[in-house]
Amino acid sequence: REESKGLDLERLQGAIKNSQIFNGGLENTKKIEGEKTTFKLPSEETIKRLTEEAITNFDKTEQENKRFFENKIDKPNLETPMFGPHMLTDNRSLEINKPGQIIAETTETIVQAVRGKQERKSLSSQDRKEIFDIIQGVTRLPTIPQCPYLAVIDCSSAVNFRTNDGSCNNLAHPYWGKSFTPFERYLTPEYEGSGTTLPRITGVAGSALPGAREISTTVHTASVAPDNLTPPLSYFMMQFGQFLDHDITKTAISKGYADSNIQCCGNPFRRDCFPINVPLADPFYMGNIDCLNFVRSTVTPNLDCSFDYRQQLNELTHYIDGSSVYGSNDMELAQLRDGTTGKMKTSTGNKLPLDIPNGSGCASLNNLNKCFLAGDKRANVVPGLSSLHTIWVREHNRIADYMMDNNVQWTDEEVFKNARKFVSAEIQHIVYKEFLPKILHPIFMFIFGLNPLSSGYFTGYNQNVKGIIRNEFSTAAYRFGHSLLRDHSFFDSTPHTLHNQFNNPDLVHQPQGIEGCTRGLYSHTSQGIDELLTPEITNKLFQTAPFNGGDLAAFNIQRGRDHGIPPYSKIVEACFGSAFVPTNFNPGVFGGLIFHSTTAASKLSSAYSDPADMDLFTAGTAENRMPGMRLGPTFSCIIAAQFKALKDGDRFFYESNVANPFTASQLNSIRQTTMARVICQNTDITSLQKDVFYRDHPITNKIVNCNDLSPLELPCTPENGGWTGWMRTSACIARRSCTNPPPNDCGTPCVGISIKYLCIHNPATIGPVKSKQKI
Numbered sequence: 001r002e003e004s005k006g007l008d009l010e011r012l013q014g015a016i017k018n019s020q021i022f023n024g025g026l027e028n029t030k031k032i033e034g035e036k037t038t039f040k041l042p043s044e045e046t047i048k049r050l051t052e053e054a055i056t057n058f059d060k061t062e063q064e065n066k067r068f069f070e071n072k073i074d075k076p077n078l079e080t081p082m083f084g085p086h087m088l089t090d091n092r093s094l095e096i097n098k099p100g101q102i103i104a105e106t107t108e109t110i111v112q113a114v115r116g117k118q119e120r121k122s123l124s125s126q127d128r129k130e131i132f133d134i135i136q137g138v139t140r141l142p143t144i145p146q147c148p149y150l151a152v153i154d155c156s157s158a159v160n161f162r163t164n165d166g167s168c169n170n171l172a173h174p175y176w177g178k179s180f181t182p183f184e185r186y187l188t189p190e191y192e193g194s195g196t197t198l199p200r201i202t203g204v205a206g207s208a209l210p211g212a213r214e215i216s217t218t219v220h221t222a223s224v225a226p227d228n229l230t231p232p233l234s235y236f237m238m239q240f241g242q243f244l245d246h247d248i249t250k251t252a253i254s255k256g257y258a259d260s261n262i263q264c265c266g267n268p269f270r271r272d273c274f275p276i277n278v279p280l281a282d283p284f285y286m287g288n289i290d291c292l293n294f295v296r297s298t299v300t301p302n303l304d305c306s307f308d309y310r311q312q313l314n315e316l317t318h319y320i321d322g323s324s325v326y327g328s329n330d331m332e333l334a335q336l337r338d339g340t341t342g343k344m345k346t347s348t349g350n351k352l353p354l355d356i357p358n359g360s361g362c363a364s365l366n367n368l369n370k371c372f373l374a375g376d377k378r379a380n381v382v383p384g385l386s387s388l389h390t391i392w393v394r395e396h397n398r399i400a401d402y403m404m405d406n407n408v409q410w411t412d413e414e415v416f417k418n419a420r421k422f423v424s425a426e427i428q429h430i431v432y433k434e435f436l437p438k439i440l441h442p443i444f445m446f447i448f449g450l451n452p453l454s455s456g457y458f459t460g461y462n463q464n465v466k467g468i469i470r471n472e473f474s475t476a477a478y479r480f481g482h483s484l485l486r487d488h489s490f491f492d493s494t495p496h497t498l499h500n501q502f503n504n505p506d507l508v509h510q511p512q513g514i515e516g517c518t519r520g521l522y523s524h525t526s527q528g529i530d531e532l533l534t535p536e537i538t539n540k541l542f543q544t545a546p547f548n549g550g551d552l553a554a555f556n557i558q559r560g561r562d563h564g565i566p567p568y569s570k571i572v573e574a575c576f577g578s579a580f581v582p583t584n585f586n587p588g589v590f591g592g593l594i595f596h597s598t599t600a601a602s603k604l605s606s607a608y609s610d611p612a613d614m615d616l617f618t619a620g621t622a623e624n625r626m627p628g629m630r631l632g633p634t635f636s637c638i639i640a641a642q643f644k645a646l647k648d649g650d651r652f653f654y655e656s657n658v659a660n661p662f663t664a665s666q667l668n669s670i671r672q673t674t675m676a677r678v679i680c681q682n683t684d685i686t687s688l689q690k691d692v693f694y695r696d697h698p699i700t701n702k703i704v705n706c707n708d709l710s711p712l713e714l715p716c717t718p719e720n721g722g723w724t725g726w727m728r729t730s731a732c733i734a735r736r737s738c739t740n741p742p743p744n745d746c747g748t749p750c751v752g753i754s755i756k757y758l759c760i761h762n763p764a765t766i767g768p769v770k771s772k773q774k775i
């Protein structure tokens, strides 16, 4: 990937500071008033009738889904080709989907009807509120579940610790950042025909947009080139990136009858279907298949229970809170916690607990070993990911053990909550200190206020900031990570073809499986970030037999259209202002593709007929990297803004002085945390490079001995040592020991002598023995 050499960083910095996204994105602008209404809304009667029709349609679709299931067209998970764990949808999402779908259909019908031939972008907020109030009246029929975000949440017990589902982080807005709530957006979505719900399929010039698979084969062509900057990114970067994603985003996908998987190929007009066409002349599939199955994400009303545009649902707690370790709701945590010692459950070899065969978290298709259960359902997707989940569960248990030993009066609950508090703080520290600076230019780190402090507390908590994931981030920008993937994963130095490792926990089950997978990550190099992807994911994603695999790039593009993600040029404008918006495909110049190289621009111009049509994932990954950095400006903008919201809007942010803050010395200790240390303390690995996100380097990133990495200081209630009675151990000697009780790590040792010479006067004093240790 070329560096954007001519990029005027000062100008870019000025532009971003004035931009819509930097200044709050939709927080300030989405509450668009829309244009003034120039037409009349249909009568209340008509709206009611339309809603009732939508309810009937919904029920009909459910019946139709049942038939597809009975006819074995829609299959259960393990019989579904291209099945991936991202297709496991929680029942709660499906419950929310029902009112979501009904309101979506009604709103769309009304919008299209009232718009008529008028050139209008959207209904005014007044119109939308009016329509919604009427629909709510109808959906209050007993058969239709209520809008899920009306119930009042009591936050009185959530003042000092995070809740399991992320609710009550913001005490004024308990739903912000909770699991099973909608994604926010930076920009107003763009659905087909300026509507509210159908995926974008028509370009600005009125002709069909290019298909997602064609874009993938034209732009996201094959590459095996490793990151060639110094020091190169290690493959651990990829793995941590995915682990972090699985803490903050999981979009609920629509399901068929009895949790089956909707088959859209051959049935493109079914509700929730948006299949991807594969041309006959496809360079890989070569006529073996003509369609990739693609099922739309579920629908949810807005968090304020209004409905304007189709919105999508995040099943995870939006905050960086270790939910990939603990789960995103009470039920998930209950399955994972041992419930007596403050620890998390483990299985043989101190690995993750095993999932029940074919269980919800288990998508194993091609092996006999059982899958693992973790806080996120996708934990088995590649062995490196399962290993990282394991390391964090071990870190929790290590801390919990220490706390149990050193705070004798603490209950299971107290040990658990305090250990989780430390673990999520460590994860957050690693994200902001080690991970983000590898992808975000120092200027972005600085202007978005992302750098951790070196001392003192962060005082920027702002309860008006939404600690909510933005749709543009999860559906496009943060998927940059797919570009880091290589053709192989590594077990120590042995390469394993990637598609054989999908949903296959065999390597993790091996003795020293966690060590082998983890060494395989930090001692190999990632690919660089660009539009080039390995064919293992663009042709063989979740492949189990020839030609039954999928194309992740095409899925990303299609998902963007499914979610109404505005095209690239709209995001560029929101990040940097209109001067940077491309109106032609000329590379490197204002008015053209200012952020793209000649090669990228020529690929983009052969894929798209108009720059205004370019999909965000495609044009974003194809950008030149920022000078001295690895990521292009537009994704940097979205990612920086998102991590700012996750910091400023998190009442429990680890450096923050707001809610049950760490003591100054604990915070200093957490600031010494590195990913390398967490690996060292929870595996048999004894040496590794200091910064595992980079490859090792003899000067800039030396291999260090694990013992040299600074330990973590944990809370401890002092328990002072007490002497035993004197015991005569020989004719002339009596001894006592400081074991009644022994002092714990923060207790005071016994004072006085432990040995007495009874025959000759000798004031020898041999002090107590227990040394103070940190863990």
Ligand code: HEM
Pocket: 084, 086, 238, 239, 240, 241, 242, 245, 249, 250, 251, 252, 381, 382, 473, 474, 475, 478, 479, 480, 481, 482, 484, 485, 552, 555, 556, 559
């Ligand atoms: C091990 C390799 C990986 C595989 C097999 C994989 C696979 C997938 C799949 C199948 C999806 C769902 C696509 C769709 O239908 O929309 C997805 C979504 C996603 N991936 Fe990956 N991915 C991998 C690594 C990564 C990495 C390294 C990152 C980031 C650094 C990442 C970030 C994301 C994000 C943000 C989403 C959207 C999640 C959601 O909201 O549901 N992935 N990935």
Ligand SMILES: [Ca+2]
Pocket: 247, 248, 316, 317, 318, 319, 320, 321, 322, 323, 324
């Ligand atoms: Ca989370």
